[in-house]
Structure formats: C-alpha cells, structure tokens
Amino acid sequence: MVNEITGWSQMKSLKLSRLLVAGLFFLLVVILFTAHIIAEWFSIISVGQGIIGGRLDIPVTVMIYICDVFAITAVAALNKLLSNISKDEVFIEQNTLCLRIISWCCVMAGLTFTVFSLWRYEFLFAAFFAMFLGLVMRVLKNVFEKAVELKSENDFTI
Amino acid sequence: MAIIVNLDVMMAKRKISSNELAEKVGITAANLSILKTGKAKAVRFSTLDKICEVLECQPGDILEYEHE
Numbered sequence: 001m002v003n004e005i006t007g008w009s010q011m012k013s014l015k016l017s018r019l020l021v022a023g024l025f026f027l028l029v030v031i032l033f034t035a036h037i038i039a040e041w042f043s044i045i046s047v048g049q050g051i052i053g054g055r056l057d058i059p060v061t062v063m064i065y066i067c068d069v070f071a072i073t074a075v076a077a078l079n080k081l082l083s084n085i086s087k088d089e090v091f092i093e094q095n096t097l098c099l100r101i102i103s104w105c106c107v108m109a110g111l112t113f114t115v116f117s118l119w120r121y122e123f124l125f126a127a128f129f130a131m132f133l134g135l136v137m138r139v140l141k142n143v144f145e146k147a148v149e150l151k152s153e154n155d156f157t158i
Numbered sequence: 159m160a161i162i163v164n165l166d167v168m169m170a171k172r173k174i175s176s177n178e179l180a181e182k183v184g185i186t187a188a189n190l191s192i193l194k195t196g197k198a199k200a201v202r203f204s205t206l207d208k209i210c211e212v213l214e215c216q217p218g219d220i221l222e223y224e225h226e
Contacts (some may be wrong), residue, residue, distance in 0.1 A: 001169060046170065152199070153199050156192060156193060156197060156198050156199040156200070157198070157199060157200040157201070157202065158189045158190075158193045158198045158200070158201050158202065158205050
C-alpha cells in the first residue's frame with residue numbers, strides 16, 4: 001500500500017527498518033571488537049566522579065562488553081520481529097516473545113549501567129533511559145499479548 | 159469446555175456431508191471442521207441460524223451443556 005502524501009510504501013518502510021537493524025548489528029559488532037579503544041578514549045575525556053576512583057578503562061571495557069551482548073540479543077530479536085511482520089505474521093506468540101526479550105535486554109543493560117555508575121555517576125542517565133525503554137517495551141509486549149489472544153478468539157469464531 | 163457440539167450426530171441423521179453442509183451454510187470446510195471438533199471459541203448467531211436452517215433442527219440439537 002502506497003501513502004498518497006509521501007509516496008512511501010509499507011514494503012519500502014519495512015525494508016528500511018531491516019536495513020537500519022542490519023546497520024546497527026554491524027555497528028555493535030564493531031563496538032565489540034573496539035571496546036578497549038572506546039574505553040581508553042572515554043577514560044581520557046571523562047571528567048565526572050564516582051564512588052570508586054582509579055582507572056576507568058577496565059570497568060568501561062567490561063561494561064561495553066556486557067551491554068553489547070544485550071544489545072546484539074535485542075537487535076537479533078528485532079530482526080526476527082521484522083522478518084515475521086514481512087511475512088504478514090504480526091500477532092503471533094513469537095513476536096510477543098521477541099518484545100519480551102528486547103524489554104529484558106533493556107532492563108539488564110539498565111542494571112549494568114547502574115552498577116558501573118559506581119565509577120562514574122553519569123552512567124545513571126544511561127541506566128534511566130535503558131530502564132525507561134525497557135518499561136515501554138514491556139507495555140508494548142502486554143499490548144501484543146492481548147492482541148494475540150483477541151486474534152485467536154476472532155480466528156476461532158465461526 | 160462444557161459446551162459440546164453435536165454437529166456430527168445431526169449431520170449423520172440428515173445424511174449430509176461436511177463439504178455439502180459447509181457450502182450450504184457459507185463457511186469453509188476448515189471452519190466447519192473447527193466447529194465439529196469443538197475447537198471453536200464462539201459461534202455467530204448468523205452461522206447457527208444457517209446451520210439450523212440447513213439441518214432443519216433447533217440450536218439445542220447441535221449444542222449441549224455438560225457439567226465439568
């Protein structure tokens with residue numbers, strides 16, 4: 001279906017989303033292999049404070065590794081979700097599971113940021129946003145769960 | 159579920175096949191199978207009306223309530 005105002009079709013939009021997800025996956029893989037460089041760069045420019053002092057590059061490297069694993073898992077779930085949508089399978093159990101995985105990944109990343117805010121308080125902002133996104137995804141998952149139930153009821157109404 | 163669908167019994171009495179009934183009622187054979195096997199979660203009044211009309215019976219002849 002083509003939007004009359006933008007001329008942008010649903011299929012094109014889906015393709016763009018999948019392209020962006022693939023791009024994000026590539027970026028996350030790059031981050032995984034350059035975590036120590038990013039951590040070193042961060043420890044040089046960081047001027048914040050935390051409860052624990054000392055070297056910052058090792059904790060930040062560990063934090064990037066942990067959060068990157070959660071991010072890659074969430075992106076894989078996002079890819080599966082988009083793949084199902086492109087097959088016209090929207091309100092199915094698997095999509096609810098994907099949203100659940102994404103939600104938990106956000107929450108776990110938020111908790112990781114909270115732990116590493118012992119080194120720098122600014123990580124608390126990242127923790128807040130990750131937790132907030134996790135909550136939004138959780139509500140979305142609840143909506144999907146109900147939609148799956150309603151669709152099943154509709155499908156089995158003769 | 160406590161509601162039992164006795165469509166098979168009524169169909170046998172009227173000597174009508176599944177495909178014929180599905181065609182006369184205006185539903186797919188797959189949906190009729192869902193109804194017959196008791197997998198259906200709801201039945202529209204319009205469907206029930208048509209089934210009763212084709213099978214010349216009452217809704218009570220098709221549907222039965224049983225204590226679980």
